Amino acid sequence: MPERLVIIGAGMASGRMLEHLFEDAPEAFEVTLFNAEPRGTYNRLMLSPVLAGEMSYAEIVTHDGAWYARHNVSCRFGERVTAIDRDRKRVIGVQGAVPYDRLVIATGSAPYIPPLPGRDLAGVIAYRDVEDTDRMIGLGAGSKAVVIGGGLLGLEAAAGMAARGVAVTVVHRAGHLMNRQLDVPAADLLQQALEARGITVLCNAQSQEILADDKGQACALRLAGGTELACDLVVMAVGIVPSVGLARAAGLTVGQGICVDDHLLTSDPSIYALGECVEHRGAVFGLVAPLFDQAKVLAQTLRDLPGCFVNKDVSTKLKVTGCDLFSAGDFNEGEGRDSITFSDPRTGVYKRLVIENNRLIGAVIYGDTQDGGWFFNLIRDGADVSALRDTLIFGPAYQDAPDPDPEPVATADGHAAVLMEISA
Ligand SMILES: Cc1cc2nc3c(=O)[nH]c(=O)nc-3n(C[C@H](O)[C@H](O)[C@H](O)COP(=O)(O)OP(=O)(O)OC[C@H]3O[C@@H](n4cnc5c(N)ncnc54)[C@H](O)[C@@H]3O)c2cc1C
Structure with a gap:
């Protein structure tokens, strides 16, 4: 009898893990896959080329419903898991409970939304998924957008919208762009290149409040000092937080992320976790390369084979054509x-x-x-x-x-x- 394997989250990490698993042991598990997003797995990194008009959504899908069907995965796309019942070994989805022998949590991250007055207004979004990308694409030429955050994500959002004729201002709290990845001379060159595309960059700029028009729609960002930047859309791109709510509520050990050992096992012997939702030896993750290493290790662990995840250095690239x-x-x-x-x-x-x-x-x-x-x-x-x-x-x-x-x-x-x- 195959074991019942339930997976929460059809993101990049679990997609890769299932590839390894099906390659090595196609019959070992009866898999149920929940995904809050109403779709299968796509290459999230490539949302930026889609936003910039360089790729289509169809081109970035990696594992669609047909792929999962070929591997006999029972897909519950568009269904959020609301609880894990560890005593009865079942997960509770919006449309009902599913029992598991082993459970994998792969819930990724959520955008960090700073406690800025006006953050809940219509017209304030993050940059994480297809829906966010669609909102930016939907703005159209001649509109105005403010991006809060001059890191990788913020700049990709800004460049993508600028390529579509949107007037974009990037508001960045630190003294230079991508301050975690670049030193000042490199960031200056980057800023010049972005400004040459018509993007306005404001560094050392502190966001204070998002203002609403009389319909309750975000219409401007006010900075400390009083400057008001009129806009049709505010994109928050200031960071991510591991999605640990389910794990914490279920009583698993959680720090910044869901704590896992070198085999991606959580504090429950039947529950594993991988991807941006985990914390491994004190580290949390925001780039995909280590998650793919985790995917390989977890596929081995699930087959009771030895395999240890080692967190290695990663490099960073900005996916803005020409920069x-x-x-x-x-x-x-x-x-x-x-x-x-x-x-x-x-x-x-x-x-x-x-x-x-x-x-x-x-x-x-x-x-x-x-x-x-x-x-x-x-x-x-x-x-x-x-x-x-x-x-x-x-x-x-x-x-x-x-x-x-x-x-x-x-x-x-x-x-x-x-x-x-x-x-x-
Ligand atoms: C625009 C953009 C560009 C990026 N560019 C790069 C890059 O250039 N290089 C790089 O290395 N990384 C990049 N990243 C980061 C990379 O995409 C992530 O590291 C990777 O996608 C994380 O994979 P994951 O499987 O852990 O999570 P995700 O891909 O986020 O998947 C998690 C899935 O779980 C689902 N989920 C969450 N909670 C529940 C629940 N309760 N029930 C059911 N489903 C749930 C979510 O809907 C989601 O689909 C980028 C990210 C973005 C947003």
């Missing part, structure tokens, strides 16, 4: 750290590598990111780079050159100002 940036590791200055910087203002290329104890520990690149993967591997592997140091910033192509010359990398015609500096 190429790469960021990985720790790029902050500090004692015992050296920075190697390359900057070509004419071509808009900037690279900074941070070295500590002969190891590359961080990299920020703007404009020419083709070597990002190579730098990322050096960071992840903790490789000793002392022998490469003189040419490191020029990437893998220069590692075998007997007499490396930075000029060809810097500029083809030699007119640009090229700066390469090494500072301790």
Whole structure:
């Protein structure tokens, strides 16, 4: 008899986990899949190209109803699970209860909505799913939008709407854009590129209140200091919080996320969790690469095979066509750290590598990111780079050159100002 496996959440993490499971053990489980969204699994990352008009929804679907049907999954799309009854081993959906032998919680994250007066008004949205994307697409050329948050999501939302002719202002509390991923010079280049698309960027700007028109619709964002930014839509993109409500109510151990061990097991021996809803050894997640590692491990765990999740470094890319940036590791200055910087203002290329104890520990690149993967591997592997140091910033192509010359990398015609500096 196959075991009854119930999964809550048909997001990217559980979709990948089921792929592994069906590949290795197609008959082992009788699967029921709940999803609050009224659809199967899609590549959430690619909502931004959809928003920008570069892809269609159909192109980003990864596991639709037909895929699940082929694997005999009983789908309950559009049905939110409201409780987990651990004593009777069943989950309670809006349309009824389903028993499980083993349960996987994969509820992802919810957008963090700051306690800003006016946040509940019509015309205030987050950026998480197809519905949010549709709202932004529905604005139409000539409308005005304010995006609160100048991180990855906020900038992708801003660029996507701007590409559709919407006048967008980004309001960012920190002193420079993507302050978690970029240093000031890289963020300045990014800001210039966004402004060249007509996006207004306000850094060091504190949102104070969202104002309503006489129909109760958001019509402006007021900043500390009194500036009012008129708008038809406010998009909140200031962060995410793991969706832990079900797990907490069921009495599972929850910190910032649902606490799991290296095998993705929660504090209940029949319940597992993966994706953005989990906390593993104190870490929570916001990028997909580690979630796919979790998916593989959980598929092994469910088959009682050994497998351990190890949280590795991840790199960041912004999916705004024409704004190429790469960021990985720790790029902050500090004692015992050296920075190697390359900057070509004419071509808009900037690279900074941070070295500590002969190891590359961080990299920020703007404009020419083709070597990002190579730098990322050096960071992840903790490789000793002392022998490469003189040419490191020029990437893998220069590692075998007997007499490396930075000029060809810097500029083809030699007119640009090229700066390469090494500072301790
Ligand atoms: C616009 C956008 C762009 C992004 N770009 C990148 C990127 O470039 N690179 C990157 O690495 N990451 C990116 N991310 C993050 C990435 O998409 C997430 O890390 C990933 O989708 C999380 O997967 P998940 O399966 O944990 O959660 P989700 O994909 O959020 O899936 C969780 C699912 O669970 C469902 N659910 C929740 N509660 C319940 C319930 N009670 N009952 C039933 N169903 C429930 C939800 O409806 C949802 O469908 C981006 C995210 C967004 C929104």
